[in-house]
Amino acid sequence: MHAFHDIQFALQADTFHAPVKGQFAFHPDFLLLINIDGDIAATYTSDHPHYADVRQTLVAQDKLKVLEKGQYLMPGLVDLHCHAPQWPQAGKGLDLPLYDWLQNYTFPLENRYQDLAFAAPIYQDVTRTLLANGTTSAVYFASIDRAATELLAQQCMDLGQRAYVGKINMDNTEQCPPYYCEQNITAALDDTDAFIHNVLAIKGNENRLVQPVITPRFVPSCTPDMLNQLGKRVQQYDLHMQTHCSESDWARDYAKQHYGKTDVQIYADAGLLNHKSVLAHSIFLTEEDVSMIKAYRAGIGHCPLSNMFFANAAMQTRELLDSGVQIGLGSDIAGAPSPSIFRAAFDAVSHSRVREEGVDVRLSAGQRGTANARISFVEAFWMATAGGASVLDANTGILETGRHFDAIVIEANTTIGNLRIWPEFDTPRDILEKIICLAQKENVKRVWVQGKDVLR
Structure with missing residues (x-):
């Protein structure tokens, strides 16, 4: 079993980011491991060969937070x-x-x-x-x-x-x-x-x-x-x-x-x-x-x-x-x-x-x-x-290994704001565009800066 001593927590989340101008990446059930310095120590897509083992270890060590469906992780x-x-x-x-x-x-x-x-x-x-x-x-x-x-x-x-x-x-x-x-x-x-x-x-x-x-x-x-x-x-x-x-x-x-x-x-x-x-x-x-x-x-x-x-x-x-x-x-x-x-x-x-x-x-x-x-x-x-x-020449803005973990969770449900997602026919691009068009303050459920939860 991996020790992960320097990992303070990990997230499993449907994740959006845009590493390349003009493109976006959507990773369902993406794993992000955040170290004690608040940086992204590792990431695993759901089809990674070690995904299941890493996830099991994180669960065993009580370090994994799993976002609900309808919640989306993206860079701050x-x-x-x-x-x-x-x-x-x-x-x-x-x-x-x-x-x-x-x-x-x-x-x-x-x-x-x-x-x-x-x-x-x-x-x-x-x-x-x-x-x-x-x-x-x-x-x-x-x-x-x-x-x-x-x-x-x-x-x-x-x-x-x-x-x-x-x-x-x-x-x-x-x-x-x-x-x-x-x-x-x-x-x-x-x-x-x-x-x-x-x-x-x-x-x-x-x-x-x-x-x-x-x-x-x-x-x-x-x-x-x-x-x-x-x-x-x-x-x-x-x-x-x-x-x-x-x-x-x-x-x-x-x-x-x-x-x-x-x-x-x-x-x-x-x-x-x-x-x-x-x-x-x-x-x-x-x-x-x-x-x-x-x-x-x-x-x-x-x-x-x-x-x-x-x-x-x-x-x-x-x-x-x-x-x-x-x-x-x-x-x-x-x-x-x-x-x-x-x-x-x-x-x-x-x-x-x-x-x-x-x-x-x-x-x-x-x-x-x-x-x-x-x-x-x-x-x-x-x-x-x-x-x-x-x-800003800042090591943020993308959810990848080595970056500072500055991130937010956007939640879409029928009881808050105007953002509505229909998973059966909304593609990842549809969801991203809807978030930009419709997300309000009420939809921002979590905010991390340098790995620290700062939303109060």
Whole structure:
């Protein structure tokens, strides 16, 4: 009999994942062995020659958990772009232009996070909410306040979410409101350095479950000196970097008028791009931008729903996927109101279909859309899991040996939510598409991060 001393538990589950872009794998009664470090030590498909023996041993050692039929195991979802302090404004003011929305709602709200008593319950709630929706990895913009941002990092650590947390930097007094702007670049950079050190020093964070992220808000909000100084820190510490990239006509035009360059060129010249950079939105990219993103192995956080409200155009998702750019999904709370990455995956598909079909009925069918622009639900699932993990250079997103065990269980039954499965005629692909279209918070029954059950 195998000893399996280093195995803390094993699962037998009908399992979905997408190791390859554009494809998915479904393994009925898949066995996954999770070691004491929270990593996947081994997997066995039901037709593996040792499957029965391994299963019998696990049962004998009381280490096997068997999921019920109608429950499906899949990788945890990855949210590449979430503004944690904007959670209270989700669903508000979405009829406004981006600039007005920021000035009227966002900046006044974010400014309140200098009050830790105000910040604490909101940061705990947004983290819990994302976990409850199946988001095991979240990339958070916080605010300019170091103490509150460190509080968010601590909340993520306490609740067990894999998190990438950024203290925002914004020091351009011409573009930022006077009450919410870092007037002193030296103090802002000192705060950034302290933030990096303090997050890495959180008790229990030796394996960097929670990581600091360099976060220039976007080109208009930062002076060139700020961008360059932050770039030095990306290079010095080999850190993740997150920012908004070419999100709207206004943002694109600002870069051209003030720098004579695109956002991507500005970030590259400042040293801000690396293989762990998350460029949210990335709507107005030139061919040179795409080549540069690929050269740096940076990635894009696609936020389809907020793009519909604020971006002025649709991202060329199909073309970017085909070009080999790494792409994942972002909720963009609160530029979009939903905390669900399943919703983001659904919106990515619908967004692409609108691009392909077009909207102007005065044009003929052959003229009104962009040919071959659609993406599939399987590709959206890949972006929500393996694609997002790849953007972060994270060892997650796929349920295979050697990966961190970040996973969720989706349950379909007739008493919760809207997700219904009819096994007699729903194929595995049907089931996966139904989960993306219909799964709600109520269907997320279990959430593991690094092998730890974190759903509360």
